[in-house]
Amino acid sequence: MDPITATHYIGLSAILFAIGAVGVGIKRNPIVIFMCIELMLNAANLALVAMGKHLGSISGQMMAIFVMAVAAAEVAIGLGIIVSIFRSRETIDIDEVNLLKL
Amino acid sequence: MQGNSIGFWILAALCIAAAVQVVANRNPVRSALALVGVMCCLSVFYFAQGAEFVGAVQVIVYAGAIMVLFLFVIMLLNLGAPNPMMDRVGLSKPVALLASAVLLGSLAFAGALKIAPGRAVKSPVSGTVQQIGYALFDPGRPWLFAFELTSVLLLVGVVGAVVLAQRRSD
Amino acid sequence: MVIPNFSIGPLHLLDVLPYVAIVTILGVILLLTPFLVWYERVALALIQDRLGPNRVGPRGLLQAFADGIKLFLKEDIRPSAIDATIYYAAPVLMMIPALAACAVLPVADLRIDMGGGRIEAIPFVVGNVNIGILYLLGLTSLQVYGIVLAGWASNNKYSLMGGLRSSAQTISYELSMTMAVLTGVLISGSTNMVEIVRSQAGTVADWNIAKFLPLGFIATVVYLIAMVAETNRAPFDLPEAESELVAGFHTEYSSMKFAMFFMCEYASMLVISGVATALWFGGWNSPHPALNFVPGFVWFILKVVAFVMVYVWVRATLPRLRYDALMALGWKRLLPIALAALVLTATWDAVRTPADKKSGWPVIEAPHDADKPVARASNAR
Numbered sequence: 001m002d003p004i005t006a007t008h009y010i011g012l013s014a015i016l017f018a019i020g021a022v023g024v025g026i027k028r029n030p031i032v033i034f035m036c037i038e039l040m041l042n043a044a045n046l047a048l049v050a051m052g053k054h055l056g057s058i059s060g061q062m063m064a065i066f067v068m069a070v071a072a073a074e075v076a077i078g079l080g081i082i083v084s085i086f087r088s089r090e091t092i093d094i095d096e097v098n099l100l101k102l
Numbered sequence: 103m104q105g106n107s108i109g110f111w112i113l114a115a116l117c118i119a120a121a122v123q124v125v126a127n128r129n130p131v132r133s134a135l136a137l138v139g140v141m142c143c144l145s146v147f148y149f150a151q152g153a154e155f156v157g158a159v160q161v162i163v164y165a166g167a168i169m170v171l172f173l174f175v176i177m178l179l180n181l182g183a184p185n186p187m188m189d190r191v192g193l194s195k196p197v198a199l200l201a202s203a204v205l206l207g208s209l210a211f212a213g214a215l216k217i218a219p220g221r222a223v224k225s226p227v228s229g230t231v232q233q234i235g236y237a238l239f240d241p242g243r244p245w246l247f248a249f250e251l252t253s254v255l256l257l258v259g260v261v262g263a264v265v266l267a268q269r270r271s272d
Numbered sequence: 273m274v275i276p277n278f279s280i281g282p283l284h285l286l287d288v289l290p291y292v293a294i295v296t297i298l299g300v301i302l303l304l305t306p307f308l309v310w311y312e313r314v315a316l317a318l319i320q321d322r323l324g325p326n327r328v329g330p331r332g333l334l335q336a337f338a339d340g341i342k343l344f345l346k347e348d349i350r351p352s353a354i355d356a357t358i359y360y361a362a363p364v365l366m367m368i369p370a371l372a373a374c375a376v377l378p379v380a381d382l383r384i385d386m387g388g389g390r391i392e393a394i395p396f397v398v399g400n401v402n403i404g405i406l407y408l409l410g411l412t413s414l415q416v417y418g419i420v421l422a423g424w425a426s427n428n429k430y431s432l433m434g435g436l437r438s439s440a441q442t443i444s445y446e447l448s449m450t451m452a453v454l455t456g457v458l459i460s461g462s463t464n465m466v467e468i469v470r471s472q473a474g475t476v477a478d479w480n481i482a483k484f485l486p487l488g489f490i491a492t493v494v495y496l497i498a499m500v501a502e503t504n505r506a507p508f509d510l511p512e513a514e515s516e517l518v519a520g521f522h523t524e525y526s527s528m529k530f531a532m533f534f535m536c537e538y539a540s541m542l543v544i545s546g547v548a549t550a551l552w553f554g555g556w557n558s559p560h561p562a563l564n565f566v567p568g569f570v571w572f573i574l575k576v577v578a579f580v581m582v583y584v585w586v587r588a589t590l591p592r593l594r595y596d597a598l599m600a601l602g603w604k605r606l607l608p609i610a611l612a613a614l615v616l617t618a619t620w621d622a623v624r625t626p627a628d629k630k631s632g633w634p635v636i637e638a639p640h641d642a643d644k645p646v647a648r649a650s651n652a653r
Contacts, residue, residue, distance in 0.1 A: 010210075011210060015121075021201070025198025025202065034172070035124060035133055045144070046144055046147060049151055058234070064153075065156060066252060073255050075168050080263045084266050132358075158410055162413055166410060166414055170443055174436065177423075231406070
């Protein structure tokens with residue numbers, strides 16, 4: 001078997017990213033859509049770290065850390081929005097939630 | 103090296119299977135669990151590439167905090183039951199699959215183009231806590247500014263979450 | 273106590289040491305659990321002025337084994353309408369992090385004669401890794417899944433409440449705990465557990481609790497409170513609160529699955545006490561050089577047992593917190609205090625470190641990073 005190189009990691013990352021994109025396309029539950037976005041962010045992180053290792057630079061890891069910090073803030077806000085939507089409408093089906101105001 | 107590559111293939115297969123479960127499972131709790139699985143696999147990949155700090159933070163932040171928050175909201179809103187209505191029907195499924203296939207193809211193509219084997223560096227960096235710290239707080243690099251910006255972003259996130267979650271008095 | 277570096281056939285002592293450590297540490301923790309249950313019941317009885325277990329074996333010592341056998345023989349009830357996979361996986365998911373955390377627990381420093389009179393200190397630990405503390409934080413944060421999923425999969429509203437409470441509580445107290453742990457890391461200057469313990473050699477004054485006074489002490493107190501909350505022990509046992517939630521997340525669990533939750537609680541109590549010992553109370557170091565003749569692991573065990581005593585004492589003395597009081601304590605008291613301790617420790621440490629005359633930054637030797645000179649060069653062009 002070939003030794004594992006950056007190409008393998010990038011390929012894996014591309015697959016994970018595409019799977020996440022499918023989820024965003026076909027799901028109507030915003031929490032699951034959110035999880036799929038997290039999956040895509042994770043895939044991007046893997047690519048960043050693999051590229052950083054390939055080029056002998058720590059920058060890839062630094063970017064991955066920032067992506068994580070931003071993802072944490074995003075989840076806090078996003079889940080807050082989902083909870084408040086659920087409170088005001090009793091549903092979170094994104095095809096039903098199509099008004100900016102109640 | 104042989105053991106390494108076998109480990110990679112096993113973990114990669116696990117990782118992709120879990121990622122498919124995130125999308126395919128109709129039960130949000132199981133989706134969340136599958137995503138925790140993906141994250142743990144990715145953490146192992148980070149460790150395998152010498153990115154110790156990123157691997158540890160991956161588990162602490164993603165698996166330990168973000169996904170627990172997801173589970174908490176799923177339980178709080180009582181959405182744990184599998185619900186087939188929560189999938190899109192009609193055209194959007196094939197369109198989404200096709201679009202993602204195109205995306206995968208172009209990503210793989212771009213990745214393969216970018217990685218010329220000759221550019222691999224002989225002495226790879228490792229990501230110990232010390233090295234990450236030195237790189238992060240080096241005033242000669244862009245990360246320090248980004249770090250400060252991120253702290254502001256997190257503060258905004260905290261305030262926003264509090265405002266969103268508080269009950270209206272009316 | 274110097275151990276010669278011997279080898280049996282192809283096996284050298286240093287190579288097999290991690291495996292010996294795995295077997296010893298896991299074995300001790302799993303074997304100690306029944307006695308811990310006995311210890312807790314006897315201590316509780318003492319505090320509450322009653323007799324406690326005294327029927328099975330001398331002084332009731334075998335009571336816990338009798339309980340274990342009873343649990344083995346009980347009917348394994350499978351509630352209807354559960355999510356079976358997750359229901360059965362939950363106790364296991366809780367056990368794995370509790371036991372995996374032992375891997376970085378530094379128990380003792382062995383003095384090994386490497387030949388030619390050269391004596392080296394080899395830590396008796398499964399994995400002497402650089403990011404030991406981060407590994408521990410990761411595992412403690414994973415432990416909540418067992419409780420949350422047990423609560424959810426049981427399909428019982430009390431269990432669900434227990435799971436919800438547990439996830440909120442763990443996330444809240446984990447922050448304070450992480451801040452306190454980071455303060456300890458700053459004081460010791462390492463994230464390696466063995467290095468942290470070694471930096472505390474000497475007298476009691478060299479332990480992290482007594483350094484950076486009073487910051488080390490404050491962080492220790494925050495850690496001790498947060499660790500009780502993380503293990504879901506009284507007075508923070510809201511996830512199981514038997515008086516309101518009828519045992520909360522493990523209401524629907526019977527027989528060995530219940531026993532596993534029970535064992536988990538005690539195993540994680542031991543492990544987290546070990547972490548507290550290593551991080552704040554000098555680990556295997558003796559309180560005074562005059563007491564150095566006592567081997568290190570004895571000190572370690574003594575300190576852990578003292579912590580378990582504190583756990584029991586706290587359980588016997590304090591009533592369970594109300595849920596909002598628990599959240600207020602975590603977010604409004606502990607977290608600001610822990611943050612302040614961390615920031616002040618960092619400032620103090622930065623002031624003490626000699627700074628580079630020109631830039632004003634502490635003197636550091638830049639680690640190898642290939643992209644730095646390249647990036648500069650391309651910018652210049």
